[in-house]
Amino acid sequence: AxxxxxxxxxxxxxxxxxxxxxxxxxxxxxxxxxxxxxxxxxxxQPIPQKRIPPIAEASKYRFPDWMQGRWQRSRVEMQQFIYRDEQNQFRTIRFRCIMRQNDIVNDRFVVHSTTQWFVKDFLFVSHPLYSYLLLPILFFFFKKKKLI
Known part of the structure; x- marks a missing residue:
């Protein structure tokens, strides 16, 4: 073959x-x-994710309009930024916007992130992490052409 x-x-x-x-x-x-x-x-088989913390679930903040849509290996839908790395263990990383600070030179986001990956026998790891992401870091994901 x-x-x-x-x-x-x-x-x-x-x-x-x-x-x-x-x-x-x-x-x-x-x-x-x-x-x-x-x-x-x-x-x-994927194992269902644990519920996200109430503060993340209740948040009404969202990523900017220019980020919305499908991109290469990622997509942004309102409050969620989803990156899927098919070349690295089918890893998916989800960021949920909790707060947006746009009163500074560059927008800054407080996000709740969840990572997951599949390893032998369906090992599922979910690690919530509150972190600050500066907008320039997110630009890394948007260097490729946007998909329509």
């Missing part, structure tokens, strides 16, 4: 379920057919 044409993992975007197929040896191509047929297959 041509290794370049194999889809060795598949994600169901509605359920979040990921199916992965593994090879039987170090060639990474023996006994592989697709994401559900190989020497060994794994099905990863």
């Amino acid at each position: 041509n290794l370049l044409n194999l889809k060795l993992y598949k994600e169901d975007h509605l359920s979040g379920q990921i199916t992965v197929s593994l090879s039987s040896d170090s060639t990474c191509s023996t006994n592989l057919s697709n994401s559900t047929s190989g020497f060994e297959t794994l099905t990863l």
Whole structure:
């Protein structure tokens, strides 16, 4: 089989379920057919997130209009900035805007962030973190062309 044409993992975007197929040896191509047929297959199920703290849930602040929409590997929807790194363990980072300070030279946001990633046997790590993000840091995520 041509290794370049194999889809060795598949994600169901509605359920979040990921199916992965593994090879039987170090060639990474023996006994592989697709994401559900190989020497060994794994099905990863996301574990529901814990509720966010009341202060974050009750917040009415949102990110600026110019940030709203789909970007490469990320999207901004009202109060949420969601970054998905598909090249690094399917990691998803969610920032929820708790407070926006725009009375200074650069806008500043207080956010609640939640990270999650899948590791062997569906390990789920959720780490809430209150932190200040300066607008220039967020620009890093918006260097790529906005998707329509």
